[in-house]
Amino acid sequence: MKRCKFSMLAAAVVALAACEDSRVWAEGKLKTEYVVLVTIDGLRNEELFGGADPKLVNNSKRSGAENPSKLKKKYWRETVDARREALLPFFWGTLAKQGVVLGNRDLGSLVEVSNPHHFSYPGYAEILTGQPQASITSNKAVRSPRETVLEYVGRKLELPVEKVAAVCSWSVFNAITAKTAGSIFCNAGFEAVPPKYLAPGMVEANDAQFRLTTPWDTVRHDWVTLTIANEYLKSQQPKLFYVALAETDDWGHERRYDRVLQAASYFDESLRILWGTLQASPRYRGKTSLVILTDHGRGHTVDNWTSHSSKVPGSAEIWIAVIGPDTPNRGEEGSKGSFSQSQVAATILRLYGLDHRDFNPDCARPIGAAFK
Numbered sequence: 001m002k003r004c005k006f007s008m009l010a011a012a013v014v015a016l017a018a019c020e021d022s023r024v025w026a027e028g029k030l031k032t033e034y035v036v037l038v039t040i041d042g043l044r045n046e047e048l049f050g051g052a053d054p055k056l057v058n059n060s061k062r063s064g065a066e067n068p069s070k071l072k073k074k075y076w077r078e079t080v081d082a083r084r085e086a087l088l089p090f091f092w093g094t095l096a097k098q099g100v101v102l103g104n105r106d107l108g109s110l111v112e113v114s115n116p117h118h119f120s121y122p123g124y125a126e127i128l129t130g131q132p133q134a135s136i137t138s139n140k141a142v143r144s145p146r147e148t149v150l151e152y153v154g155r156k157l158e159l160p161v162e163k164v165a166a167v168c169s170w171s172v173f174n175a176i177t178a179k180t181a182g183s184i185f186c187n188a189g190f191e192a193v194p195p196k197y198l199a200p201g202m203v204e205a206n207d208a209q210f211r212l213t214t215p216w217d218t219v220r221h222d223w224v225t226l227t228i229a230n231e232y233l234k235s236q237q238p239k240l241f242y243v244a245l246a247e248t249d250d251w252g253h254e255r256r257y258d259r260v261l262q263a264a265s266y267f268d269e270s271l272r273i274l275w276g277t278l279q280a281s282p283r284y285r286g287k288t289s290l291v292i293l294t295d296h297g298r299g300h301t302v303d304n305w306t307s308h309s310s311k312v313p314g315s316a317e318i319w320i321a322v323i324g325p326d327t328p329n330r331g332e333e334g335s336k337g338s339f340s341q342s343q344v345a346a347t348i349l350r351l352y353g354l355d356h357r358d359f360n361p362d363c364a365r366p367i368g369a370a371f372k
């Protein structure tokens with residue numbers, strides 16, 4: 001009897017999945033012509049959905065903030081809604097209303113990583129290949145074991161190298177973003193922009209990255225990354241563009257909650273700047289979808305919020321936002337359900353009208369909730 005019940009349930013789940021899949025595929029041509037993917041490393045659900053964490057803002061010893069009263073003045077508000085708008089005013093005030101935001105557990109929306117490691121490279125490999133990659137078990141700069149969704153879009157649409165581009169704060173992205181070196185444009189970590197692509201608006205940041213260094217050898221300031229990225233977007237007009245910010249994670253590991261919130265606030269400003277560029281361009285306006293997510297969660301407590309791994313509860317919990325002309329304007333409303341970052345590659349491909357099964361037979365399917 002038990003077995004019979006299970007198989008009926010399994011059949012129902014399969015039927016439901018097939019139904020959702022065909023709904024996504026049946027609708028034909030979408031409005032999206034360009035996709036911008038933005039990741040922000042290790043930004044917890046607590047901060048995205050709730051702003052400054054009350055447990056940390058009121059515990060200067062465990063937050064590591066140098067000036068707790070300044071931190072509190074800047075980001076503390078009495079309600080959750082006011083706190084998250086103080087931290088991420090553009091995301092919550094403008095972007096979220098034009099798409100869906102998945103992962104608010106208080107509303108029953110679950111988003112998790114599928115890989116067993118719960119740290120960066122396994123997460124990015126999963127995002128960019130549509131499935132966990134068994135050979136990626138560390139953050140070492142080894143090349144992607146599979147063609148990435150970035151490379152696939154470039155190959156499938158027969159685009160010149162510079163039309164699929166990644167600009168990233170962490171140097172390891174040179175390896176993460178492509179199986180084949182040189183198949184896409186990538187500028188990551190402390191790396192000068194080649195003269196051919198050095199637009200006038202990039203010169204200052206390109207130079208400053210080597211002068212205004214960070215505490216980390218492989219991660220440059222997000223300001224450098226975003227400034228180069230935004231000028232690249234204007235000058236090269238990529239078809240698929242990936243911007244990967246990182247400081248939130250590194251300041252977290254340093255136990256500097258004040259800097260984490262500052263970096264989260266800069267992530268919000270980055271979205272405002274990129275969105276402004278897209279809206280000012282007749283090429284991009286109304287034809288561009290944004291996919292925004294984090295690669296892993298981190299601990300929930302005042303002790304372990306600084307770290308993340310398979311041994312730290314909370315590290316698998318993430319969030320995903322999709323904004324654009326083919327996505328319902330539901331904000332958090334339509335976000336019930338359970339999703340994974342494995343679905344991001346297929347979601348991007350679906351936005352271009354491409355089949356994720358051709359990209360990778362084992363690729364997870366598109367996020368149905370991201371489509372009208």
Ligand SMILES: [Zn+2]
Nearest residue numbers: 042249253308
């Ligand atoms: Zn980390």
